[in-house]
Amino acid sequence: MFGLLRRAKPVLLAPLLELRWDGRELRATCTPGALADIALDLDGCYFTSVAVDAEGRAHCAFPFAPSGTDAVELLLRAGRDGAALVAGPLRLHFGRPGLATASAGARRASLAPLAASCLVPFGRDICAREVVVVVPVHDAPELVERCLAALRAHLDAATRVIVIDDASRDDAIGPLLERAAGFARVLRNDVNRGFTATANRGIAEAGRADVVLLNADTEVGPNWLAGLRRAAHAADDIASATAVSDNAGAFSVPELEQYNPLPPGWTTEHAARAAWQWAGLAYPQLPTGNGFCMYLRRDALDAVGVLDEAAFPQGYGEENDWSQRAAQRGLRHVVAGNVFVRHARSASFGEERRIALGRAGMAILRERWPRYESDVARTLHSYERRVLDWRVRRIHADARGGRAPLQRLLWVGPGAPAWGDAEVWTLRANRTRNELVHAGRIVAASEWVARDPEPSYRTLWDWLQLHAIEALLVTEPRDTVVEILCGLLGIARVRVAEPLAGTAAAALRTAEWLPHARLPDDPAP
Numbered sequence: 001m002f003g004l005l006r007r008a009k010p011v012l013l014a015p016l017l018e019l020r021w022d023g024r025e026l027r028a029t030c031t032p033g034a035l036a037d038i039a040l041d042l043d044g045c046y047f048t049s050v051a052v053d054a055e056g057r058a059h060c061a062f063p064f065a066p067s068g069t070d071a072v073e074l075l076l077r078a079g080r081d082g083a084a085l086v087a088g089p090l091r092l093h094f095g096r097p098g099l100a101t102a103s104a105g106a107r108r109a110s111l112a113p114l115a116a117s118c119l120v121p122f123g124r125d126i127c128a129r130e131v132v133v134v135v136p137v138h139d140a141p142e143l144v145e146r147c148l149a150a151l152r153a154h155l156d157a158a159t160r161v162i163v164i165d166d167a168s169r170d171d172a173i174g175p176l177l178e179r180a181a182g183f184a185r186v187l188r189n190d191v192n193r194g195f196t197a198t199a200n201r202g203i204a205e206a207g208r209a210d211v212v213l214l215n216a217d218t219e220v221g222p223n224w225l226a227g228l229r230r231a232a233h234a235a236d237d238i239a240s241a242t243a244v245s246d247n248a249g250a251f252s253v254p255e256l257e258q259y260n261p262l263p264p265g266w267t268t269e270h271a272a273r274a275a276w277q278w279a280g281l282a283y284p285q286l287p288t289g290n291g292f293c294m295y296l297r298r299d300a301l302d303a304v305g306v307l308d309e310a311a312f313p314q315g316y317g318e319e320n321d322w323s324q325r326a327a328q329r330g331l332r333h334v335v336a337g338n339v340f341v342r343h344a345r346s347a348s349f350g351e352e353r354r355i356a357l358g359r360a361g362m363a364i365l366r367e368r369w370p371r372y373e374s375d376v377a378r379t380l381h382s383y384e385r386r387v388l389d390w391r392v393r394r395i396h397a398d399a400r401g402g403r404a405p406l407q408r409l410l411w412v413g414p415g416a417p418a419w420g421d422a423e424v425w426t427l428r429a430n431r432t433r434n435e436l437v438h439a440g441r442i443v444a445a446s447e448w449v450a451r452d453p454e455p456s457y458r459t460l461w462d463w464l465q466l467h468a469i470e471a472l473l474v475t476e477p478r479d480t481v482v483e484i485l486c487g488l489l490g491i492a493r494v495r496v497a498e499p500l501a502g503t504a505a506a507a508l509r510t511a512e513w514l515p516h517a518r519l520p521d522d523p524a525p
Contacts, residue, residue, distance in 0.1 A: 008101040011087035016076065017056070019086070023097045025061045028076065030085075032056040039082060041075040042066060042092075043108050045393040048386045049080055065094040066387040067394075068112030068280070073102045111394055113466035114387070117281035118234045118334075120465065122458050125488045126233045127516060129298065130209035131225065132160045134202030135184075135216055136195055141172035143217040143344050148180050150219045150268070156492070159225065160209070161185065162202050167192040195315035199291070200306045208298060213319075215292045217344035218245075221272025222407065223470060226490045227339035228295040230465065231283055239300035239331035240323065241283070243293040243339040244275070244388070250380060251290045251335065253279075254392040263399035268342045273405045274395045275340035277468040283334040284385035287375040288323040291315065293341045303329055316354070317361025324369045337388040338468070409494075409504065410469045412482055417473075417496075422504035425469065427460070427482065436463050443467065453481075461485050479517045487516030 012019060015034035020027045028038055030052060037049040038058050047066065050058045066072070074092040076085040089102040120126055133151065137144050151161060161184035165177055177186045187205065189198060203211050212228060214220070224243065231241035244253045246260045253275075254260060262271050289296075304326045312318035323333050345354075365372050379385070408423045416426045426437045429448065434456055436444045444467075446459040463469075464485060471492040472483060483493055495512040 010090050010099050010101055013083075013085050013087060015056075015078075016085040019076070019099060021092060021097060021099045023093070023095045024063075025059055026074075026092075027057070027059045028085075030056045030058070035078055037079055038085065039077040039080045041077060042072045042390060043394060044073065044075075044089075045390060045397055046080055047390045048381075061383075062094065063383055064114060064116040064282070064387075066114075066390055067109065068114050069109045070094060071109070073106075073108070074099070111278045111280075111391060114280040114282045116384070117466060118231075118283045119281065119462055120230050120234055120489065122461050123488065124233060125518075126229050127158075127488065127490050130158075130160070131212060131229065131295075132162055132202070132206035132209040133212045133214055133225075134199060134206065135161065135163045135214050136166055136198040136202065137163055137168060137173065137177070137216045138166045138192070138195075139168045139170045139173065140217060141170055141176050144173065145176055147214070147216050147218055147220075148176075148184070150221070151214070152180075152183050154220050154222055154224060155183075156225075160206075162187065162205050164189065164198050164202055166194070166198045194309065194313040196307045196309040196312050196318045199315075199318075200309055203296070203301065203306050210298050211296045211301070213291045213294045213296065215343065218293055219268045219342040220293070221269045221340060221342075223276045223468075224272060224293075224339050224341060227276060227336050228293075229490060231334050231336035231339070232295045232297055234283065234334070235332075237330060237332055238334055239297055239304070239326040240289040240333045241295045241336045241339075242286075242289040242333070243341040244279075244335060244337055244392075245292065245341050245343040246271075247343045247345050248290055248292050248341075250286065250376070251292070253337070253340075254389040254396070256380070256389075263396050265402075266399060266404060268340075270399075270404045271342070272340045273407065274399070275392070276338050276470075277405055277408065278395050279338040279340075279388060279391050281338060281465065282384045282387055283336060284379070284382055284388055286333055286335060286379050287327055287372060288320040289333045291319040292343050292345075293339075294319060295336075300326055300331055303331070311364055312361055314357050315361075316357040317365050320361070320365055320372065321368065324365075324372060335385070335388070337391075407470050407504070408468055410464075410472045410482075410486075410491075412472075412474075412480070415500070417500035417504070417507070419502075419504040419507070424473075424504075425467065434460065436467065457481060457485065461489075464489055464491060474514075477514055477517065483517035487518055490516070493517060 015031035018029040035052045037051050039049045040047045050060045052058045071093045073089040075089045090099045091102045163184045163186050165188045167189050228241050232238055244251050307318040307322050406423045410425050412427045416424050428435050432448050433445050434448050435442050446456050448456045471494050472486045473496050493514045496507050
């Protein structure tokens with residue numbers, strides 16, 4: 001009886017007349033002229049709106065499951081936040097046709113890794129190329145100080161930082177940058193050259209390294225550089241990768257072109273770690289990056305050249321123009337949705353001048369690249385982008401439960417520490433299987449064949465990315481396969497002392513952060 005109740009047919013409400021699901025595409029029919037669009041809520045959060053044609057028909061395809069799980073709850077509304085078009089939430093199973101009424105009180109499944117994830121190809125050493133972070137500075141000392149403090153806290157010793165003061169007028173900038181000289185190379189322009197020329201100076205000073213352009217009014221969090229690096233090197237034809245933000249125009253999440261407050265009580269670190277773990281790796285594409293936090297590959301800079309400082313001296317269009325030049329050469333630009341960077345915006349110019357500069361820059365872009373705006377419109381609401389925004393809405397909704405995300409650490413073998421202030425995941429061998437375990441549950445498993453171990457190594461490589469491992473815990477470094485794979489992906493290797501009682505915070509304060517394990521130059525056959 002209860003099984004029949006769970007599979008009860010959905011009750012449609014006017015003006016919805018018909019609803020069909022074939023396992024991949026949802027089709028709805030309503031009274032012609034009654035609705036302009038139908039909004040789809042998944043698991044209680046807005047996902048997208050689909051247009052209704054003149055005959056009252058609307059449809060939405062799902063190339064992959066946005067939740068990463070087999071099923072979600074679906075509610076149709078008459079426009080976003082409008083009246084419900086069904087009597088209650090429906091159960092939608094991906095890959096299985098048919099809809100039924102969802103069970104009352106059923107627990108919503110946690111987000112899971114996406115089937116369409118874009119992973120770094122197996123064995124690619126993303127740490128082989130040096131990265132230089134370039135921070136142009138002009139006044140706004142409070143924001144600059146916050147930016148540099150966050151950068152110092154979330155950067156490994158191997159990454160160079162170049163801070164360039166573009167002839168600031170505020171007297172507080174000088175002493176601030178003197179203090180920053182302990183971890184960054186500080187340069188100064190004798191006269192104000194503008195943002196674009198200052199950024200180009202940083203690109204030149206970086207030598208042969210990849211470059212991250214980082215605005216001085218940003219605040220980075222954990223894993224930000226590792227995430228950008230992986231996104232930029234996930235495929236050979238990627239020129240740039242840009243972070244997402246609470247306030248960065250088309251790169252704002254979950255709502256485009258507006259300020260998005262963090263969940264109550266959350267810090268930038270909380271939001272960054274939540275995005276790292278749950279936003280997913282289906283990187284949306286756009287015809288441009290955004291210089292507030294933009295990773296530029298050196299091979300793309302070699303092919304395209306630097307930013308056009310003559311046409312865009314104060315910025316506001318320079319990265320868009322560069323991106324279009326790269327696209328002409330068949331290169332792509334991706335949104336690293338799992339990298340969250342906070343952004344104050346308009347710190348140096350003010351809102352009024354920012355708008356004026358934006359209009360001037362757009363006029364040049366329209367003249368040079370007539371298709372630019374239509375390309376943005378075509379890609380801005382791609383399926384991958386809708387999935388990203390929805391997953392961030394889910395993250396924010398789940399944050400109301402009060403629990404902030406914890407760092408994920410990997411332990412190999414028995415004896416893993418039971419720390420309450422970190423997620424300690426375990427990689428263990430179980431006869432002919434490798435198992436990834438968290439909180440006593442087997443999250444993933446793969447077969448191990450001694451005579452042909454590479455498939456299991458490839459699986460482990462994917463697990464490290466899909467499950468957002470931040471650091472590998474070791475008691476003694478041995479350059480094992482796990483350590484080498486972590487090193488190639490930029491995952492920190494941390495030597496902790498035994499016994500492993502207490503808390504992760506205490507253990508990591510006294511831990512030794514080791515160099516990445518590398519592949520031998522001439523590996524034995």
